[in-house]
Amino acid sequence: MSLIRADLDTLPAYVPGRTVPGAIKLASNEVALPPAAAVLDAIAAAAHGGNRYPDLAAVSLTERLAHFCGVDAERIAVGCGSVSLCQQLVNSTCRETTDEVVFAWRSFEAYPIVTQIGGAVQRTVPLDGEFRHDLDAMAAAVGPNTRLVFVCSPNNPTGPAVTDAEFRRFLAAVGPDVVVALDEAYFEFVTDPDAVNGRTLIDEHPNLVVLRTFSKAYRLAGFRVGYALGAPPVIEALRKVCAPFSVSVPAQAAAIASIDHSAELMADLAPIVEERTRVREGLLAAGFTVPVTQSNFVWLALGDAAAPFAAHCMDHKVVVRPFAGDGVRVTVSHSEENDAFLAAARAFAG
Template sequence: MPSPQPRPNIADIPPYVAGKPPTVRPGMTSYKLSSNENPYPPLPGVVEAVQAAVGQMNRYPDMGSGALYAALADTLDVPAEDLSVATGSVGLIYQLVHAFCEPGDEVVFAWRSFEAYPIAVTAAGATAVRVPLRPDARHDLDAMVDAITDRTRIVLVCTPNNPTGPAVTQAELDAFLARVPPDVVVVVDEAYVEFVRMDDPVDGVATYRRHENVVLTRTFSKAYGLAGFRVGYAVAPTPIAGALRAVSLPFGVSTIAQIAAVASLERHAELMERVDALVAERTRVVDGLRAAGWDVPDAQGNFVWFDLGDRTTDFALAADELGIVVRPFAGEGARVSIGETEANDRLLQLAADFPR
């Protein structure tokens, strides 16, 4: 007897592998370094703002996210018409592919990069075009341009790149954009933008202002520590932002997520104190790893990358024995978030003991 069948491409969607929780070990505090979460609690005043809104949970959220759009427009000095909010920046990637790709259209991105990219592309029936990273774990932007065809609708630039860490420079991005056809949407995925400390960093807002095909995607999950509330935003030229809003899930960003995001935007000084502390820890960890003989890529997010190949599973198991859980990519390497000082110390211990 026939039964309902999903579209054929659904079977091709790769699973999203979330970071595992830490193993509970008696007498030992375990740490989760597998999901690039902020180890700090929400910023001062955010919990109180959310608690005050809990009593409204019987009502739908503001579908227009008016207060959040106004706060973002004021913070970024952009028109509210050039904004779109969604359930994290990953929600925006899904919306972009659905808004701009017909089945069979192509989306170009570096690989390895954010693992949600091929999922979103395949779910829409589009074709993922993976361009290998350079040996230093950076985007090969020239090769990405060369991969563009008349079927390409979107190019994704993850900077800093998750999971490997390096970010593109403004000069590199400008040269890249000069070669991309104007009818191709270029997404500059800046989920970790607050952590970037490098020469010639990308100025995403200035870049979007100069181009009619550039979209920025950002999130409150990382630096702001609101991963559990799922809220991100895009900055894009008005027609693109309008298309994103048109395909957005109604009431997708909850009331408490909107309130938490607005309250977080009001606390920039406190945010940067925490980000600076995490960057200082990142520097300490990277310096320690290199002193121990590890050739880790430039780290511009809140994580570090170990190129381990076939030793990846062994590394993850050794980490687990020390009470830290990392994010392994089988046969390739492991991404390890910058966490609490004790957790980072255990990572350095692991790096010193694990054969290189």
């Protein structure tokens, strides 16, 4: 008799972006800038309390987030990155081996992992021809055993955002008895005025949970802080299944300081937004299929050429993130690194 769950043999591994010394890393959707100076000062000050356990309930951070988001503190759960909150959502909604989690595919690669770890059934729905969520098909896939739906906007790894109008229709079609998680990890990069903003919908839909993170726009990927916005019963459940002390003392301090200096941090995103347009246009001119993106990365729909393209880029000292058989995701960085990637991409196309 095995001591370990047999199904773990089939558990897909989360594949992080590679770090190769001497190469440009465009594989993990990190912002190239370090944390802001004031944030670094807050981290250093907090490190002096590293001999003490973190605040279990992250009270100060939760209160700061409540003010920042314009909601009551009881509607916020803090987690060790938004990935941890995805796992907590599965754990708090799925109890039986027949319970289902619905999500688009290809989408965030953590969804199938956290679903299987939680003992639930995956029900995936293909993206449409423009590499966007097919919300009508997703609504049709929701059945009597569905407990949770993940919607990623902008979608990782393809980039398009869900519109407010189509998401409202989706919520109406799904109904109030299924938890819908709107994963907005890249929300701060969105410039499309028609894109959904989950914060504006949580009052109308008690089954809606909005996930956001400090890893991307706030440049704290190494500190692992995310948060959820939702109705108090759902938030209370997320807190119950959270690993104790999972958000460290420096991480909580870094997140608070980032909120305090959010205007400065958001201003730094403008060059990335400009560069993503330039990078996409350069790729389109070279003959690649690249959907419109609202995040800090672009998607090259390469199919079976994904792995050869990634190897080619590596030969040019640029690390990208291939998804075998589907495509390649490339982080938009500053102009010099983007130029190096575009040169490699053009050489492949040529």
